[in-house]
Amino acid sequence: MTFDSVVGQSALTTTLKNAVKGGRLAHAYLFCGPRGVGKTTCARIFAKAINCEHPREDGEACNECESCKSFNEQRSYNIFELDAASNNSVENIKALMEQTRIPPQIGRYKVFIIDEVHMLSTAAFNAFLKTLEEPPAHVIFILATTEKHKILPTILSRCQIYDFERMTVSNTINHLKSVADKEGIKYEEEALSVIAEKADGGMRDALSIFDQAASFCMGNITYQKVIEDLNVLDSENYFKVVDYSLTNKVSDIMLLLNNILGKGFDGGNLINGLASHVRNVLMAKDQQTLSLLETSEQQRQKFYEQAQKCPVDFLYKTLKILNQCDINYKQSSNKRLLVEISLIQVAQITQPDDDSASARRSPKRLKSLFKNLILSQQKAASQVAAAKSHALSPRDRNKEVTQEPQEENVSIVTASVPDNSSDSLQRVSGAARHKVKLNNIGFTFKSARTKKEGQTVDSDEKYRTNKEEVGHFSQEDLERCWLGMCTRMPQTLKGIASRMKNITPIISDYPVIEAVIDNQILLNQIDEIKPRIRKTLAGDLHNGNIKIKLRLAEAAEVKQIMSKRDVFESLKKDNDSFSKLCKNLELDLT
Structure with a gap:
């Protein structure tokens, strides 16, 4: 009036x-x-x-x-x-x-x-x-x-x-207090604070919500009844999430999240509410910005107490993670998983790095959350090794202890280049675009000095494998290891690797491995990297006596490489059931 x-x-x-x-x-x-x-x-x-x-x-x-x-x-x-x-x-x-x-x-x-x-x-x-x-x-x-x-x-x-300005929370709370006093309604200040925040700056909305809460609470407006009536998430959950994150309690956060979602709250609302909470904690970090908190005096004190425990860097990173989660939430097909990953990342901010060197190499990686699982796996591996050592005879055990450490088994890197090979030099010059290093092409200053002094160097010496290993292998094992070797070959040998995949090596005279090459150019290229092939297969098959034999295929042995269409037609020709199925369903290869 x-x-x-x-x-x-x-x-x-x-x-x-x-x-x-x-x-x-x-x-x-x-x-x-x-x-x-x-x-x-x-x-x-x-x-x-x-x-x-x-x-x-x-x-x-x-x-x-x-x-x-x-x-x-x-x-x-x-x-x-x-x-x-x-x-x-x-x-x-x-x-x-x-x-x-x-x-x-x-x-x-x-x-x-x-x-x-x-x-x-x-x-x-x-x-x-x-x-x-x-x-x-x-x-x-x-x-x-x-x-x-x-x-x-x-x-x-x-x-x-x-x-006209939007209503502040403090003004709304004071007006609601005066209305409650005139109407003879009992209230808790935290309950009025929830109503004021829900009104979002509108006094008319605040009075409507107040009237609704007064009817629900029968004249005694309490905090618990107001959040129940308005279906508002209790702010105590946000305080718990921040406290759990500071102590890296991921399991407790996951249980709390499951409890919140079980009550019918949306994960997006949780993320937005948590972001607002962290923002308030950041504002409460400094006395000058403490007045920016639009909440009750009791809540302001709780924000201030939690702010003293939170590093500023933790708050900045948390806001960044939650903001990114909010951006991706609407278009995510698995919204709960997105929320869980975001909360896990928040809980890891204060977790010390597992390995400082590896952390420098990949600063964005997730730190290991299941250290106990890793330790149990390592313990199981050590028990297996101990059992294996116990199963050996005393003589073999002594031999294994006194044996010199062997060179680590590595896959092929690049081919070595002979001194007087013009074709190889051209390949090296072409590979220079890929920044090939000297030691990647089989040349080092140490080897140059050795040759200058008149010493002979066996090209197979550096690829020598432990001949004590005499593990048995089958044709199936050989084909599997051959395909794996071709897959691991570096980018500079991508062309050779793709052609080697079409070659099927056979065991001609155990442990001699024979590979039939269908053209002379490919035979020369594979022959250059033959020592590395032998070493790789010897390591994978655990047999140091392996020998590699390469020969050029005869005319009758050369087979035409079948395309997908050829394979499809061959299947239809050799299999009547498959041919009938394709005919009835009108199937064809696209």
Whole structure:
């Protein structure tokens, strides 16, 4: 009923009261701002004060004159309200303009309050423009809107614009306290804080939620009943997630997340709420920014206590992870897994690196969460090795202990290049684009010095494998190891590796391995890397006596490489059932 009853808009109400007190009234006002902040209420109070016959010294209406009484009893003929959302046509505006011609019978002004004015059509705005520009002396327009950007600039330029602020949490809580005291309702301040945060800056929404909570709580508004009634996630869960993350308790976080999802809360709401919580903790880190927290004094103290335990770097990284999760949440097909991974990453921020060297190589990797599993695997491997050693005879065990450590089995790297091979030199020059190192092409300064001193170096010496290993292998083992060797060959030998995959080696005279090559060029290329092939197969097959025999295929041994179409036709020819299936289902190879 008065300007003093308007909450959180002291600057605007003071300006309006001074305008009434000084008699400096404009012909058009525009009140804009979020919903539920008092735009229409201020318009009504202002309209009543304008027509008051005996305004008070502070600019408030007297509430005693005939104009004030008629307004309070809702029978005033000087104040008109129009809902532009449902009366947005040109005809409605023309009817309104007709009423502006009639002067007021009681009072000094006719006040037209047009709510949701942004809903007017463009034609209605244009029809209203002329009257707004040159209104009669006894007419004042008060326009109210939540979306100022939708109003024509020509309308804005003819109005005094008042921007209403959204309600702060503290103002909302104080007003709800006064309402509760007047209504005789008991309350907890934390419960009022939840209501104020839920209202999101709208006093009308806050009062509606307060009324709902008062009915649910039967006159005693408590924190637990309010979060139950409004289906709001308890803020204590956010405090627990941060505490668990600081101590790397991933299992506890997963159990807490499962409990929250089991109550029907959405994972996206959890991430958004946790991000807001971490932001508040970051603001509570410094006394200067502590005032930015829009919450109750009790909650502010809890934020401050947790902020003292959280490193700033942890808060920054947590906000980054949660923000990325929020961005990816809508398009994720497995939303729960995305939330779980994000919470695991948050819980690992303060976890020390498993290996500083490996952490430097891959700083974005996930630290190991299951160290116990790794340790158990290592323990099992050591037990197997001990059992194997125990099974050996004393003589073999001594031989194994006294044996010199062997060179680690490695797969082929690159081919060595003979000194007088022009073809090989051309391949090396072509491979220079791949930044081939000297030792990758079989050349080192040490070998050059050795040759200069007149010493002979056996090219197979560096590929010598332990001849004590005499493990047995079958044709199937040989083919499997041959294919694995071709797959592991480096990028510089990709062409040779792909052609070697089409070769099937055989055991000609155990342990001699024979490979039949169908052309001389490929035979020469494979012959250059023959020592490395022998070493790789000897290591994979655990037999140091392996020998590699390469020979050129005879004319009768050369087989045509079958394409996918050839294989398909061959299957149809050799298998009647398959051919019948393809015919009945009209199958073909695309």
